[in-house]
Amino acid sequence: MGDRAYRFQQLPKHSRKRVLKRFLDKDRWSWFEDAIECDLRDFFPERLKELGFVVDTRTERGWNDKRPTIYWSLGCCQGDGMCWEGGFDWDIIIPRFIEKEQFTQLEWDAIKPRLDNLSAKIRHTDNHYYHYNSCTLDWEDESPDPETAFLELVESHLVTIMEKLHDLVDEDYKETSSLLEREGYDIIDYHHSEDNCKEELANQDKRYSRDGEEAA
Numbered sequence: 001m002g003d004r005a006y007r008f009q010q011l012p013k014h015s016r017k018r019v020l021k022r023f024l025d026k027d028r029w030s031w032f033e034d035a036i037e038c039d040l041r042d043f044f045p046e047r048l049k050e051l052g053f054v055v056d057t058r059t060e061r062g063w064n065d066k067r068p069t070i071y072w073s074l075g076c077c078q079g080d081g082m083c084w085e086g087g088f089d090w091d092i093i094i095p096r097f098i099e100k101e102q103f104t105q106l107e108w109d110a111i112k113p114r115l116d117n118l119s120a121k122i123r124h125t126d127n128h129y130y131h132y133n134s135c136t137l138d139w140e141d142e143s144p145d146p147e148t149a150f151l152e153l154v155e156s157h158l159v160t161i162m163e164k165l166h167d168l169v170d171e172d173y174k175e176t177s178s179l180l181e182r183e184g185y186d187i188i189d190y191h192h193s194e195d196n197c198k199e200e201l202a203n204q205d206k207r208y209s210r211d212g213e214e215a216a
Contacts, residue, residue: 003209003210003215004210005207005208005209005215006207006208006209006210006215007202007204007205007206007207007208008201008202008204008206008208009202011208011210011212012210014212015208015210015211015212016212018211018212019201019208019212020194020197020198020201022212023197023200023201024194024197031200032191032192032200035191036187036188036191039187039191040072040074040184040187041067041068041070043183043184043187044068044070044072044082044084044180044184045068045070047180047183048070048084048086048176048180051092051093051096051176052088052089052090052091052092052093052096053084053086053087053088053089053093053122053176054086054087054088054089055068055069055070055084055085055086056068056069056084056085056086056087057069068084069084069085069086069124070082070083070084071083071084071124071130072130072181072184073129073130074181074184074185074188076185079128079129079131080130080131080181081129081130081131081132081134081177081178081181082130082131082177082180082181082184083122083124083130083131083132083134083135083177084122084124085121085122085123085124085135086121086122087119087120087121087122088120088169090112090115093169093172094108094165095108096172097168097172102168103164103165103168107161107164110156110158110161111158111161111162111165114158114162117141117142117143118139118140118141118142119139119140119141119142120137120138120139120140120169121137121138121140122135122136122137122173123135123136123137123138131177131181132173132174132177132178135173137169137170137173139166
């Protein structure tokens with residue numbers, strides 16, 4: 001009769017520590033790679049939608065459906081970060097500014113009719129890096145006659161408000177990129193945490209000898 005094989009939870013405490021240390025030192029980085037990728041793919045689009053960003057989509061090799069145009073590199077290296085391409089949902093973005101007392105309801109009411117013809121697009125322009133400085137924010141007046149529309153803004157004394165909105169949107173995009181970068185690292189840290197690794201080992205069907213070596 002061969003030696004008994006144990007699941008992780010059945011091992012003595014000192015053997016569980018040995019298995020856990022081996023997993024933390026060697027296996028966790030490759031083991032959770034797919035899970036982290038999946039979580040980030042789900043998390044970033046939902047979080048951006050919640051904050052009022054309309055993310056573009058694209059067709060990626062290996063996928064039958066269109067995927068959000070979101071980029072990230074979160075390896076704790078210089079130049080890492082996250083960014084995306086797309087536009088803005090003014091009905092979510094501007095109320096956020098008002099809540100933070102960066103914009104007023106009167107200013108919102110004054111320019112709201114003008115925003116139907118105003119396009120603001122985030123575009124990724126640097127294929128080497130994935131952070132807010134690797135993108136540009138482009139504004140375009142899609143009115144039938146942009147020159148006349150601008151003169152109407154001047155005559156209505158709304159130019160200052162529009163310039164204020166431009167500055168707020170540019171700063172908010174950068175702040176959101178940094179915020180989601182931190183939240184992305186939080187997701188990675190959770191997967192690599194000791195508690196999550198213990199849970200993963202407990203759920204695996206691997207068998208070990210009593211001293212914590214993998215059973216043949």
